[in-house]
Amino acid sequence: MGRVGSLGRRLLALAVIWVLLALLVAGVALTDLFRRHVEADLTRAMEQHLDQLTAALSAPGQGAGRPLALARELSDPRFERPLSGLYWQVSQAGTVRLRSRSLWDQDLPGGGPVPADGALHLRRAAAPEGGTLLIWERRVSLPDADQPLDIAVAANAAALEAATGNFARVLALSLGVLALGLLAAALVQVRLGLVPLDRLRAALADLRAGRSTRVQGAFPSEVQPLVDDLNQVLADNADMVERARTQAGNLAHALKTPLAVIANSAHGMADAEGARLIAAETERMRRQIDHHLSRARAAAMARGAGLRTAVAPALAGLARTIPRLHPDRDIALDLQVPDGLLFRGEGQDLQEMAGNLLDNAAKWCEGRIRLSAAPAGPGQLCIIVADDGPGIPADRRAAVLARGTRLDEAVPGSGLGLAIVDDLARLYGGVLELDEDTALGGLSARLTLPRA
Amino acid sequence: MRLLVVEDDPQLRAQLRAALEAAPYAVDTAPDGEEAAFMGETEPYDAVVLDLGLPKRDGLSVLRGWRAAGRSMPVLILTARGTWQEKVEGMDAGADDYLAKPFRMEELLARVRALIRRAGGQAAAEITCGLVALDTRAGRVTVAGQPVTLTAHELRVLSYLMHHQGRVISRTELTEHVYAQDFDRDSNTIEVFIGRLRRKLGVDVIHTERGLGYRLAAP
Numbered sequence: 001m002g003r004v005g006s007l008g009r010r011l012l013a014l015a016v017i018w019v020l021l022a023l024l025v026a027g028v029a030l031t032d033l034f035r036r037h038v039e040a041d042l043t044r045a046m047e048q049h050l051d052q053l054t055a056a057l058s059a060p061g062q063g064a065g066r067p068l069a070l071a072r073e074l075s076d077p078r079f080e081r082p083l084s085g086l087y088w089q090v091s092q093a094g095t096v097r098l099r100s101r102s103l104w105d106q107d108l109p110g111g112g113p114v115p116a117d118g119a120l121h122l123r124r125a126a127a128p129e130g131g132t133l134l135i136w137e138r139r140v141s142l143p144d145a146d147q148p149l150d151i152a153v154a155a156n157a158a159a160l161e162a163a164t165g166n167f168a169r170v171l172a173l174s175l176g177v178l179a180l181g182l183l184a185a186a187l188v189q190v191r192l193g194l195v196p197l198d199r200l201r202a203a204l205a206d207l208r209a210g211r212s213t214r215v216q217g218a219f220p221s222e223v224q225p226l227v228d229d230l231n232q233v234l235a236d237n238a239d240m241v242e243r244a245r246t247q248a249g250n251l252a253h254a255l256k257t258p259l260a261v262i263a264n265s266a267h268g269m270a271d272a273e274g275a276r277l278i279a280a281e282t283e284r285m286r287r288q289i290d291h292h293l294s295r296a297r298a299a300a301m302a303r304g305a306g307l308r309t310a311v312a313p314a315l316a317g318l319a320r321t322i323p324r325l326h327p328d329r330d331i332a333l334d335l336q337v338p339d340g341l342l343f344r345g346e347g348q349d350l351q352e353m354a355g356n357l358l359d360n361a362a363k364w365c366e367g368r369i370r371l372s373a374a375p376a377g378p379g380q381l382c383i384i385v386a387d388d389g390p391g392i393p394a395d396r397r398a399a400v401l402a403r404g405t406r407l408d409e410a411v412p413g414s415g416l417g418l419a420i421v422d423d424l425a426r427l428y429g430g431v432l433e434l435d436e437d438t439a440l441g442g443l444s445a446r447l448t449l450p451r452a
Numbered sequence: 453m454r455l456l457v458v459e460d461d462p463q464l465r466a467q468l469r470a471a472l473e474a475a476p477y478a479v480d481t482a483p484d485g486e487e488a489a490f491m492g493e494t495e496p497y498d499a500v501v502l503d504l505g506l507p508k509r510d511g512l513s514v515l516r517g518w519r520a521a522g523r524s525m526p527v528l529i530l531t532a533r534g535t536w537q538e539k540v541e542g543m544d545a546g547a548d549d550y551l552a553k554p555f556r557m558e559e560l561l562a563r564v565r566a567l568i569r570r571a572g573g574q575a576a577a578e579i580t581c582g583l584v585a586l587d588t589r590a591g592r593v594t595v596a597g598q599p600v601t602l603t604a605h606e607l608r609v610l611s612y613l614m615h616h617q618g619r620v621i622s623r624t625e626l627t628e629h630v631y632a633q634d635f636d637r638d639s640n641t642i643e644v645f646i647g648r649l650r651r652k653l654g655v656d657v658i659h660t661e662r663g664l665g666y667r668l669a670a671p
Contacts, residue, residue, distance in 0.1 A: 253505045253532035260554035261463040264471070267557060279556075286554050290534070317540035324543055325550060327570060348537045355536030 007197070008190050015186035023175045023182075030171055035164045042160060046136045047120060049074060049153045053088055057149065058142050068097045068149075078102060083129040085156035093147050103128070114139040114150045124157075132157040196223050203227075213238070213307075248293050255289055294352060294420060308452035309347035311373050311381065312337045318355050319371060326362045336372035341381055344452035345428050353421045353432075357385040357445045360418065364389030368440055380430075381451040386437035386444040397434040418445075425449065453498040453568055453611055454478040454629045458488040458514070459530065460506050468501060471557045472564070475591060476604040478632040485509025492518050496628050497525045498612075499567050501560070504531040504542070512545050519546035526567035530555070565589065572615035579614045582670035583655050586614045593653075600652050605630065609645045613658065613668040622665035 056070040068090065073079075078086040079100040089108045090098040096107045109125035114137045127133035135154040142149060196219050203215045214231045218224070259282050266278035315337050323331045343350050354371070361369045365387035376382040392400060401422045422432045430449040437444035455477045459465040465481050472479045480495065482488035485506040492500060492514070504511035515527055526548040531538060534552025542550055548570075549563050565588045569577070579586045583596045591607060593600045602610065608630045613621060623642050630642070646666060650658055659667045 249533050256532035256553040257461045257464055261461065261467060263554045264464070264467045264557050282554055294535075317544065318536065321536075321540045321543040324548070325539070327549075328566070348535055351536040351540065355539065 008194050011190045011193070012187060015190070016183060019179055019182045019186070023179050027168075027171055027175050031164065031168045034167045034171075035160075038160055038163050042134070042155060043120075043122070043136070046134075046153050046155060049076065049086075049088065050120070050136060050138060050151060053090070053151055053153065054138075054140055057090065057151070058140075068092075070098070074100075085127070085129060085158065087133075087154045089152045089154075091150045091152075097149070108135060108152055108154055109133070111135065111137070116141075116148060127154075127156045129156065134160075196220050200227065207234075248296060252289055252293055256286065259286060291420065291423075294349075294424065307345055309343045309345060309350050311341040311343050311350065311383070312339050314343075314347050314350050315354055315371060315373060315383070318351060318358055322355075322358045322362050322369075325359070329362065329365075330367050331362055331365065332368050334368070334370045334372075336370070338374065341373055341375065342452040343381065344379075344450040349424055349428070350449075353424050353447055353449075354383055354385065356418065356421045357383075357447065360445070361385050361387035361389070361443070365442060370437075370440060375451060376448060379451055380448055383447040383449065384444060385447075386440050387442040388437075388440040389442040391436050391441070391443045392434060394436075400434070401432065421445075421447070453608060453615070454480070454496070454632065455564070456480050456482065456488070456491055456495070456497045456500045458482045458485075458500065458506065458511065459503045460484060461503075467557070468560075471561065472501075473604075475561060475564075476607055477564075478608060478630055480633045483507075485511060485514050489514045489517050491633070492523060492525075493521055495633060496625070498571070498615075498629060499564055500525055500527045501564065502527050502529055502547075504529060504533070504538070512541060515542075515545045515547060526571045528560070528563055528567060530560075562589070568615065574615065579617075581614060581617055581657050581668055584614075584653055584657055586611060595653050595655060602649070602652065605641075606645055606649055606652070609642070610649055610653075613666065617668050620661050620664050620667045626666065 052074055053070075056072050056074065057068070074088065076086060078084040079088060079102050081102055082104045084102045086100075087103045087108060088100045089096060089103065091107075094113075099107065106128045111123050111125065114121055116139045118138065118140070121137045123135050123137070125133045125135055133154050134157050135152055137150060137152040139148050139150050199217065200215070200219065200223060203212070203217065206212045207215065214234050215227045219227050263279055263282040266275045266282070269275040269278075316335065319333050319335045323329075323333055358369065358371060366389060368388040370384070370386045372386075373381060373383045400418050418432070418434075425432045425447055428449055430447065433446045433448075435444045435446065436442075455472055457465060457468045457472065457479055459468060459481070460483055462483070465483065469479045469481055477498075480491060480497070482491050486508045488502070488506070488511075489509060491497075502511050502515060506514070511529070511531075515529075518525075518527075527546065528549045528551060529542045529547045530551050530553060531542070532553045534550075539550050548567055551560060551563060565577070569579070569588055577587065577589050579588060585594045586592075587594075588611075593602055593607070593610065609626060612626060612629050626642050630645075646658060646660075650656075656671045657668055659669060661667055
């Protein structure tokens, strides 16, 4: 996802941390709550056992001097099963007087005297069958006993731990599922939230590829100001380029009219050598103006974003114009340009390149010119201007692309035509190649340019 | 032949006028778009040299105005911005030829000659009528190969008749195409020119159509 993706990952990482932390705290708190609840339940049950035991001890018929005995057995059968994990014990003044069968031949681990406040006291000790033993004790005074009795009931904590453990496992599973759900939701949220940024990225790609001149579409209020600013910058840039082009044109106009006056004045001068010199120099100045203006404009344009020109109308305009500019030649121009072909650049430059090639063809042809354009490979298009003229010998083709060369001075033209085309094509990262046309027999000029 | 030169630069305008009058054409000039539009719509020109970068009204819009009004005289566009985009725009607006500044005056004269010739339906640079031949490039007239010396006005009258052979040309039409706008016109002088031409050529090619005008045709 590139740069936008790092923002997504950041949001996602925060969501992961937050969800895990929240669920962990919730899990710990819930487990603790559950444990307290189970412990309270156990405490209530054990208190009942203890009350039952106390009642059985203080039943009528037990007098002084008679051995301490239970009036009736406790209801829970586990007290009878050896090492069942549920025990009771009655002791008096540190001596064990009675204990449950479940204790078998052991006493509950001693824990010191029990406070005589009548309240229930809980302590922990090692269980005879292993594990932790929870022991509840209370000191009671029976009416016909000379010394108070310490009555204790005990339960192994394993059941409690098992219940808590089970609960914790189920809870962990539920919370895990919840975490996955929340993370999936966070992922969707981040993706959906970043969709406008992806759209912006696509719009910028369109801009760079020359498919649009501004960022299109409406964006959320967080992104829209950025888009508006960007469009403003693009508009300012386009304005600046337009102004620069107008000024370049004005400069050309301002220089060329005086040049025409100078050249024409020189023509009427008595000093033939001076006249020739002035004519040659004004011609050179004109070439320089043309050359550098077209270069400057194209350099500004080739880097500009969002430029695209429909090839078909631009070439059709030239195809209309060229035969009319050469009315004395009977030119049949065959135009083969598919609709929808787009040049990634300025229309003026496209016409400048194709126009110069066509003008050359019109000067040299016997009467037939073929102008064709087609997509050529990824992101490129080619324009081919072919004629049925004499062509250019293979060994001189490189020379005509050099500035100012003219193979035949008799045919009017600046001699810069092909060189300007070559220059402009290079500025667009394209290329001009000269070859012999197999169909018409004359020169074939092939122009490869970026396609939008 | 009468031309309109539209150019805002006074120096270049003067040079164009001088070169074209020496050709010889009758030349009117306009310094801006508005005046050019008016003159082109009201006066019968045989060709127009039109600069595009004009004050008050742009040259292309002037040209479109003329074509919309049905004026079909050939127009040579003269401009400093010689881009192909502008050439296409110019030709689409109704121009007949295009010349970028700076230009060689010979080239401008050659193009104007060609425009006028083609407008009259003449393909070759030399126009003939019987024994009379007019070399439009040099402005020379020969009868049976012998050169004949003519004044500028005589040449303009003969040139117009040669370019419109076989058609009856009224005296008013001839006057309009032989004199520039600011010239003190006198239609009687046309008769004088015709008389001199008949005498100098020595062959009977200029016919008088009574009450209508003149017609050039081989005897």
